Amino acid sequence: MQKSKKLLQVGWMRITRFSQVSEQLYLLSKNQQPFLLTTMRKTLLLFVLMLLALPSKLWAQENDYRIHAVFLYNFTKYVQWPSAGQSGDFVIGVVGNSSIYDELVKITNGKMAGTQKIVVTKFKSADAITNCQMLFVSSQVNFENVQSKLAGKPVLVITEKPGLAQKGSNINFVIKENKWRFELNENSTRQAGLKVSAELSKLAISV
Template structure:
């Protein structure tokens, strides 16, 4: 399996939401959830984000033999059944309780919120030299029972191990 995620350029005319969706789709190929249920792989988009339409376009694709479904969630809605939660920047003031509610559950959390990884989130998108890159909190993922491929870890600009 080939991993193509090496810093996608962010330029005028490029829909950043589509880049985020491509990253999330590829991330899901390199994450091991504790069980390989036959259930769909559910991506939950939490909060208001311009990337939502691009993320919703992932619905119906297949990852690890599972069909991807996408659900929008607003603050206060349950995140039961989510395998991936993309946390919109609109939820920044409510980040701590949200991450606390997901702690220890096998849910990959992803966001662009600056303090996301330090707060216990698992993957944070960052812009470096006009490229979209990412940081990984491997300790948070491990505590949630998720395995992250070494291939993905090598591509991260920063990895929190403990």
């Protein structure tokens, strides 16, 4: 009985955290997707049903990367790329071994970034990075190597490691008060030739 009660308490904490993230994602997307809140509620219900079937560590990891993937997809609506990046496919790259790749493939399947088809590509290392509009950098990858590879290129670089926004990452995921938030380095974003909307800036932690 005590074990079951503890599992329910842990599950509720996770549900609360996911609900808080859903609210932030809704605020980010409500102008473009009026039915997203209903979708998020359905997704939340799905995760509640999955709680009893997934081990603790596995649930946390997979859920976090799904959240990150939804954020990345929504970032495409609130960042403007130079004209050269607005033709052909819209490529979201993932460098390093990260579960976010699979989540991105599922979430962006059949989706568009404006008039561009979204394509998700995996790079094994910084040296292997080719043309892309957005890049997620796994915490296992040396960020300085990625910076050198992308210097002067209009690529939105997104990381998941404390302190990287201060080192030049455009967007960095962090947890604040048990909520997923994202830091925004507006200076490095401008230097990359990217324009961030006021709506996105308001939701971000500015560094």
